[in-house]
Amino acid sequence: MSRAEGGGAVSARRGLAPGDEERPRAFALLGSQLAVLFRRRRTWAMLGALALVPVLIAVAVRVTDAGTPGDGPAFLSSIADNGLFVAFTALSVSVPLFLPLTLSVVAGDTIAGEASLGTLRYLLIAPASRVRVLAVTYAGVVAFALAATLAVVLAGVGIGAVLFPIRDVTLLSGDTVDAGGFVLRTLLLVGYTSLSLLGLGAIGLFASTLTTVPVGAMAATVVLAAAGQIADALPQLAWLHPWLFSHYWLGFGDLLREPIAWGSYASDALLQLAYVAVFGALAYGRFTTKDVLS
Amino acid sequence: MSAVGTTGGEPAIRTDGLSKAFGSQRAVDGIDLVVPRGAVFGFLGPNGSGKTTTIRMLLGLVSATAGTIRVLGEPMPSRTRTVLPRVGALVEGPAFYPFLSGRANLTRLDAADRCSSGRTRAARVDAALERVGLTAAAGKRVHAYSLGMKQRLGIANALLRPRELLVLDEPTNGLDPQGTREVRALVRSLADEGATVFVSSHLLSEIEQVCSHAGVMSAGRLVAQGTLKELRRAGRPRVVVRTPDVAAARTVLAALGLELLEETREQAASALLADGTAPEDVTSALVAAGARVRGLAVEGSTLEERFVELTGEGFDVAR
Ligand SMILES: Nc1ncnc2c1ncn2[C@@H]1O[C@H](COP(=O)(O)OP(=O)(O)O)[C@@H](O)[C@H]1O
Ligand SMILES: [Mg+2]
Numbered sequence: 001m002s003r004a005e006g007g008g009a010v011s012a013r014r015g016l017a018p019g020d021e022e023r024p025r026a027f028a029l030l031g032s033q034l035a036v037l038f039r040r041r042r043t044w045a046m047l048g049a050l051a052l053v054p055v056l057i058a059v060a061v062r063v064t065d066a067g068t069p070g071d072g073p074a075f076l077s078s079i080a081d082n083g084l085f086v087a088f089t090a091l092s093v094s095v096p097l098f099l100p101l102t103l104s105v106v107a108g109d110t111i112a113g114e115a116s117l118g119t120l121r122y123l124l125i126a127p128a129s130r131v132r133v134l135a136v137t138y139a140g141v142v143a144f145a146l147a148a149t150l151a152v153v154l155a156g157v158g159i160g161a162v163l164f165p166i167r168d169v170t171l172l173s174g175d176t177v178d179a180g181g182f183v184l185r186t187l188l189l190v191g192y193t194s195l196s197l198l199g200l201g202a203i204g205l206f207a208s209t210l211t212t213v214p215v216g217a218m219a220a221t222v223v224l225a226a227a228g229q230i231a232d233a234l235p236q237l238a239w240l241h242p243w244l245f246s247h248y249w250l251g252f253g254d255l256l257r258e259p260i261a262w263g264s265y266a267s268d269a270l271l272q273l274a275y276v277a278v279f280g281a282l283a284y285g286r287f288t289t290k291d292v293l294s
Numbered sequence: 295m296s297a298v299g300t301t302g303g304e305p306a307i308r309t310d311g312l313s314k315a316f317g318s319q320r321a322v323d324g325i326d327l328v329v330p331r332g333a334v335f336g337f338l339g340p341n342g343s344g345k346t347t348t349i350r351m352l353l354g355l356v357s358a359t360a361g362t363i364r365v366l367g368e369p370m371p372s373r374t375r376t377v378l379p380r381v382g383a384l385v386e387g388p389a390f391y392p393f394l395s396g397r398a399n400l401t402r403l404d405a406a407d408r409c410s411s412g413r414t415r416a417a418r419v420d421a422a423l424e425r426v427g428l429t430a431a432a433g434k435r436v437h438a439y440s441l442g443m444k445q446r447l448g449i450a451n452a453l454l455r456p457r458e459l460l461v462l463d464e465p466t467n468g469l470d471p472q473g474t475r476e477v478r479a480l481v482r483s484l485a486d487e488g489a490t491v492f493v494s495s496h497l498l499s500e501i502e503q504v505c506s507h508a509g510v511m512s513a514g515r516l517v518a519q520g521t522l523k524e525l526r527r528a529g530r531p532r533v534v535v536r537t538p539d540v541a542a543a544r545t546v547l548a549a550l551g552l553e554l555l556e557e558t559r560e561q562a563a564s565a566l567l568a569d570g571t572a573p574e575d576v577t578s579a580l581v582a583a584g585a586r587v588r589g590l591a592v593e594g595s596t597l598e599e600r601f602v603e604l605t606g607e608g609f610d611v612a613r
Contacts, residue, residue, distance in 0.1 A: 028406075029405050029408075032401070032402045035398075035402075036402060039393065117390070117392075118386070118387070118388075118389025119403075122389060122403050123406045125378055125383050126378070126406035126407040127374050127375060127379065127407060128408070129374070291355070292355040
């Protein structure tokens with residue numbers, strides 16, 4: 001048996017022991033994860049649908065009368081007067097439904113999607129550690145939350161500038177800021193809304209470690225998103241409200257005061273962080289001990 | 295062999311009492327596997343006999359219910375980080391992102407390994423694609439690949455880096471005869487380069503020609519393992535009598551205390567040859583009983599027969 005003596009010759013000859021050649025690349029998988037996410041048609045279809053929301057609103061306002069102030073979504077009546085409000089209106093429309101829905105699709109798909117494709121086992125034997133796979137897929141969820149919010153806001157600012165006059169903005173507090181100041185606030189708004197979605201994203205990530213059927217994890221996450229908002233609307237559950245991940249979702253009006261009221265921003269950040277910590281830990285506990293049989 | 299270093303003396307794979315239970319079913323039942331370095335080890339067994347489950351445990355995808363595993367001289371799954379970069383594997387068929395090209399898929403899986411070099415990635419991916427004959431289809435989305443092409447891509451993934459051990463689970467599934475031959479040639483060339491190859495199959499014929507060693511699984515247990523020579527020797531020879539008096543011949547064989555075998559050939563009777571019985575004893579007993587003998591032969595068991603003997607015949611999944 002001449003073969004029996006040759007073990008390891010392949011690596012010996014080319015001198016490639018693991019890690020020898022250069023420093024480990026901690027971020028290569030993250031880059032690849034984002035590439036996979038944003039090379040998917042589904043991702044772009046969802047971002048496109050989100051971008052349609054402000055367009056729809058702006059066109060509807062443009063072709064009809066502005067309606068009576070107080071009717072319809074927040075900020076709607078201000079649009080005809082100032083195009084900068086399109087983005088705000090579109091966000092307040094998207095936050096309860098479209099944003100959580102699309103985010104649930106991405107978050108529910110993380111681990112379960114890889115498992116159902118079978119690529120999970122190949123990532124793990126590449127090898128990528130389970131913690132790393134979890135962290136990187138969650139980073140994809142965060143990136144999507146940001147992209148989704150940006151899609152709504154950028155499309156809103158764009159269509160607003162095209163269809164309506166752009167002028168100084170009168171804030172809820174009565175002060176006036178110029179367009180530049182308003183753009184700054186819009187960016188803060190993007191940050192606020194993406195941040196608000198992180199808790200739900202962590203819930204979706206955990207749901208995704210429980211199954212190999214991505215649709216199941218997606219549906220569970222969407223249902224929770226809806227249930228959270230329903231619970232938040234019931235006065236009988238007032239004691240629960242401060243603990244609901246959706247409690248501060250519509251709190252971004254505070255960014256339209258002068259000076260900016262940071263209260264909701266801080267409470268929201270703390271709450272989302274707590275959700276990420278709890279559900280991140282649950283996902284970790286589940287995923288690192290789970291048999292990968294798909 | 296500097297790369298092997300201190301671990302060179304240990305087998306590439308060694309398990310002790312390795313078991314996995316799914317509920318009450320023991321999918322893998324106390325197997326003691328020894329795969330020597332440099333061997334081409336055929337891991338044989340019918341569907342459902344526990345091959346893939348064993349491989350998943352070797353690679354740390356599934357935790358063992360009982361038993362220990364050492365791969366390339368290190369305990370698994372505690373050392374996945376240092377062991378798995380040296381192992382290339384195909385587990386339970388290929389799996390890829392259908393919306394990415396073959397090349398993009400390999401690039402992603404290579405990036406998943408923190409130790410793999412980003413600088414040489416593109417070149418290594420192309421070399422692996424070339425080696426399995428997929429260069430022309432590398433830019434196509436995997437969605438458009440045939441099963442055979444996916445299988446090749448899966449093998450390419452196992453070859454992204456120089457490996458000390460290759461674990462190939464049913465690598466010829468879905469391949470045409472030409473593809474099967476290519477896989478065999480590939481396995482041979484990998485072995486010639488010094489890698490240990492652990493290849494599973496439910497079809498002995500597909501890998502018999504390339505294996506130096508084999509292990510046979512049946513219903514979760516490892517019923518035999520060793521070099522092919524040892525396995526063949528372990529099979530018992532049998533005596534085949536060509537005769538028009540089949541019934542009489544069978545009576546004689548049975549009277550000699552031999553274990554009768556099913557015989558599909560016309561006008562023939564056969565039985566396992568027991569240790570104490572010489573072929574000439576059989577001849578004289580047949581003649582004494584008045585059975586007309588046209589011919590008598592002793593046949594060694596082929597590996598195929600050995601395999602059937604160990605695992606049972608037929609298409610039934612074991613459980
Ligand atoms: N996820 C699972 N849950 C329950 N039983 C399983 C699971 N995967 C495999 N098994 C059982 O384990 C046994 C061995 O399966 P497997 O290792 O896939 O066999 P092979 O690869 O030899 O065809 C089978 O009887 C199968 O039914
Ligand atoms: Mg199998």
